[in-house]
Amino acid sequence: MKSIEFKYSKKKIFLFLIFSILMIGFFGWTFINSETLASSEPNSSYRYRWIGQLFYKNETLLQYFSAFLFLIFCLFKIRLIKMLAKKTITFKIQNGKLYQDNKYLTDINQITNLKLKSVNKNHFINIFIKNPKIHIVKERNLFRKTKFKIVNYTENTPLSLNIDFLINKPETIIEKLKKFIE
Known part of the structure; x- marks a missing residue:
């Protein structure tokens, strides 16, 4: 782990x-x-x-x-x-799955790319996955499912992480995450 x-x-x-x-x-x-x-x-x-x-x-x-x-x-x-x-946000890889603060995000083998997006000094990390529609269908929580559908429509991926409140610079965060996932 x-x-x-x-x-x-x-x-x-x-x-x-x-x-x-x-x-x-x-x-x-x-x-x-x-x-x-x-x-x-x-x-x-x-x-x-x-x-x-x-x-x-x-x-x-x-x-x-x-x-x-x-x-x-x-x-x-x-x-x-x-x-x-x-105080902290934790990303964890366990059994080939990526978790954020003990909440399941996606399987590691489904991730194709990570991209940093900046909108009016707000920074997001978009996690592009192979089959976003399957990921949306698997979600059971109605609120998260709706959020995933909206983000998938606007960003072409259901997974978008807001990193505005973190101390590190967005560029260093995405580089560390890319190394962590590989």
Whole structure:
């Protein structure tokens, strides 16, 4: 059994955690004060006036919208706290299978290529596999299956790993992973 670990950046996680808490507070306040906010008529002539018109005298829409974003940021906060508690991400090869934090990713012999993708300073490692559709069908968790389908549609592979919160540079992470898998 081989394994490799990468440490999370505490500073980056704390900054995003503070941002998440601020957004939770803002959307919680918006939800509580939706009646007052929906009653004020938008009186300016700016480019995105239609957003104000959308919520004007529509308290329930504003409540649903702010509740939705409140829940999204709560889930993000929980994810960040879990990362902070774990401190590292571990990749393990056991019996010819690749695991990330003891969760099965794919068989080693199915991996064809690893590629680094950067989008607006966000870094992802796309793991290209031989039969992505079979990998999607084998997944039992409905949430992960849906995620795999969306990522497969956009990236031509169901496996995409976010490496933004790691200390190491993305180039060194992908090189270490390539050596680890070979």
